[in-house]
Amino acid sequence: MELEISNVLKVAVHFSFFVLSLSLFLGLYRLLTGPTLPDRIVVMDLIASVSIGMIITYIIATGQTVFLNVAVAIAIFVFLGNIAFANYLTRRYKK
Amino acid sequence: MTDWIIAFFLIMGSLFMLVAAIGVVKFDDVYMRMHAITKAASLGALLMLVAVSIGYISFIVWVEAVMVIVFIILTTPIASQMISKASHKTKMPKGEGYVADELEEAEKNNP
Numbered sequence: 291m292e293l294e295i296s297n298v299l300k301v302a303v304h305f306s307f308f309v310l311s312l313s314l315f316l317g318l319y320r321l322l323t324g325p326t327l328p329d330r331i332v333v334m335d336l337i338a339s340v341s342i343g344m345i346i347t348y349i350i351a352t353g354q355t356v357f358l359n360v361a362v363a364i365a366i367f368v369f370l371g372n373i374a375f376a377n378y379l380t381r382r383y384k385k
Numbered sequence: 386m387t388d389w390i391i392a393f394f395l396i397m398g399s400l401f402m403l404v405a406a407i408g409v410v411k412f413d414d415v416y417m418r419m420h421a422i423t424k425a426a427s428l429g430a431l432l433m434l435v436a437v438s439i440g441y442i443s444f445i446v447w448v449e450a451v452m453v454i455v456f457i458i459l460t461t462p463i464a465s466q467m468i469s470k471a472s473h474k475t476k477m478p479k480g481e482g483y484v485a486d487e488l489e490e491a492e493k494n495n496p
Contacts, residue, residue, distance in 0.1 A: 302392030309399040313406030320409045328415045328472040332422055339426035340402055346433040355441055358449040365456040372464035376471040383475035
């Protein structure tokens with residue numbers, strides 16, 4: 291079923307892209323200046339959620355629902371990355 | 386009418402993600418930052434997936450949206466618990482204003 295892009299939806303999509311890229315830049319600031327390693331790992335989670343939001347906004351803007359597969363893949367792989375980083379953190383500081 | 390509902394869910398989701406990002410910048414501790422991210426960002430992603438599943442009424446889209454929601458709700462608490470346990474075990478610096486830390490007291494009492 292095709293979604294008709296009305297003016298309301300166009301304004302909402304532009305606003306949502308603006309807010310999401312603003313939060314991506316805030317996360318990038320914390321990623322660059324984070325004092326410790328776990329801060330940077332935590333920001334990776336935020337960046338993954340924001341990119342899922344950007345994919346969904348892009349789907350609503352263009353109507354290409356195929357890109358939901360990318361959201362599924364990101365949701366799976368970020369979990370694995372978080373577990374691996376936690377394991378690495380405990381092993382690195384154990385010495 | 387449908388586009389107003391989709392626009393509402395989209396804007397609410399992106400604003401929740403902005404709240405999470407502001408919390409990451411403003412808080413001064415690993416545990417507080419994790420507290421900000423894991424709740425606000427997953428609620429934002431959930432609201433945006435509700436928006437896309439209202440907009441496109443088809444079986445495949447609904448299955449994939451439910452898959453993403455279930456993955457986020459299942460995996461975010463586990464991952465954040467692992468990372469906070471690791472950073473507590475490696476003695477990361479804590480911010481101001483902590484009232485109690487029961488894990489540290491328990492480790493001090495029975496080493």
